[in-house]
Amino acid sequence: MVRRPSRRAYIGQWVLLAGVVAFGWLLADMVAGNYARKNLHFGFGFLADQAHFDLPFHLISWNLFDTYGRVLLVCLLNTVLVAAMAIVTATVLGLLVGVMRLSVNWLVRNIALAFIEFVRNTPQLVQLIFWYVGVLQTLPSPRQSITLPGGVLLNIRGLFVPDAVMREGSGLLSWLALAVLIATPFVWRVKIGSSRVGAKALFLLLLALVLFAAGVDHVEYPVLQGFNLAGGTQVPPELVALWIGLSIYATAFIAEIVRGSIEAIPKGQHEAAQALGLKGLQRLFLVVLPQALRIMVPQLTSQYLNIIKSTTLGAAVGYSELMQIFAGTVMQQAAKEAETMAIVMAIFVGINLATSALMNWYNRRVALVER
């Protein structure tokens, strides 16, 4: 027998590892055996095959001869789009509702409370279907579109926004506009001498707008043609339903996180801020929230991960995301079940780990620096 406890632990861990590896190998072997027995082949070569079906919603170009690999990219972008939209919206609304929950005004406080309790205690899928079937599908038909200012049309087929048709060869201008846009927040922080550039950086936004506008040839308005509206950009109701559904649901949870974090800040901080003569909102934004943020971030991370995972509920409202198209249509048409599911799971693990990493980095940045 090995006497030294440390050595014993060491050996024990290796034996356990060997057991885990052996078990994993056994599982893989069993799957491979089952595949062989059923005359099925495991492989990812199908990603290069042409798909030959239409995708209802795509951010990048799509035609029937594109490959399953491109389907994956289209769906991934769709998933990321709705997740990003929902995260931003839920954060803003969550902050608002969370602060409302602590308001001294009885009505405001209780409206927030009722909202949170109602949303938190009904199933997310039911809410999604409600938004899609109960709200968006009651909009009028294309022929009776609701006209909004600026040539925007709203009907059951979605929101139709005028499109800017770019002049030929104006690509460079647009890229320049984008670059200026991205540079704005960095310029804001640049120090000239001892003072920051600050709000003067907003001038760059104006510059970006001018650069973009210089490349526009004409504006294309949506008009009724045949069965549908033609021209302009369509925001499909499926996207809107999923976006609202995910945002509202997460808002309720984020609001509670915000409330809890604010309440965790010692009362003395409020009083000190008051003693300094800060007004209500100043107290909140300059003193309380920066401290509450440290408590919020780790909990927010798990809410964000939940939103990302819940985008798969889009399959229920006909939104073309990974679950519906890749783990649905592609899985069936290519007859590659294990492979498509493995890819979808790997992608979600990837997106979520990246989000976690980003949030952890942010958490370290806002964390109290201890010396």
Next chain:
Amino acid sequence: MHYWTRLATCGAVVAGMLGFASGSWAQEVKSPTMDAIKKRGELICGVDTGIPGFAFQDSAGKWAGLDIAYCRALATAVLGSADKVKFIGTTSKVRFSVLQSGEIDVLIRDSTLTLTRNTELGLAHGANNFFTGEAFMVKKSLNVAHAKELNGATICVLTGTTLELNIADYGRANNIKINTLLFERPEEAFAAAEAGRCDGYTDDGGSVAAARSSMKKPDDWVILPELISREFLGSYTRQGDERWNILVRWTHMAMLEAEVLGITQKNVDEIKKTATNPEVRGFLGLEENFGKKLGVDNDWAYRIVKEVGNYGENYDKYFGPLQLPRGWNELYTKGGLQYPLPWR
């Protein structure tokens, strides 16, 4: 716990799993599926989640439909009672995986057999209880008379189906663009069509008739005359259990043969008493031993007709209310495609 005890426990668990896995592999019986059904005392049948005509639940939750009748006929053949069936509603997306994983014994779910499904999914063809093609249903108010006029229209489709490919191919062949909107379950697709989110709905001929019947005002909808594909619906099993597959095939043949011989649920007892025709006597198990050859009782075909009825009776019962003429599903003697193999 001591380290060694903990290790030993781990080892035992792994060894147990090994033993379990190899044990379940070792068996090699003639029809493992049929044995499992008999042991369980219940047939597990994969059906549609709900589509009038093929498989739907009434207000009391009782399943009915043409596919359901086939499940019941199979249960009658193997277990002697049409009630010993458990129905599992499967979506178009998971149906083949559910069959492949062994969760169901047979898939009878208005599903088409295609080359890819036959080869890549390991789907074994049992029988065809319904020949049809993909059809379109559109709002009457759109004034569309033919599928070719659907350029620019948006059509609601179920995801994971052959329909998605057919519709794209059809558009390509005719140089038109038909937009699709994909849904997982028929209910949601129907609702979207009803609300006007899509201009129409597409599915197999039988299912489109069913969809029309479930609209608030069926008369507001028109089914276009074109069938843009061939859909070959029926019963399927996993590959690797030939004998079970054979029984599934001959259960369908029994329902067709009964119709050919004019034997119905009502007159089967009468005919059994007075039959002199050798074909009828053989079918009802009074002569020959066809049932034994299939691995079931000799009067299995009699029981199927007695408990479930013949093919035509079931068709009329479930598709009659949808006003769907038999067309291709008429017997071969009446110009249709339903042709029972020789009962010899």
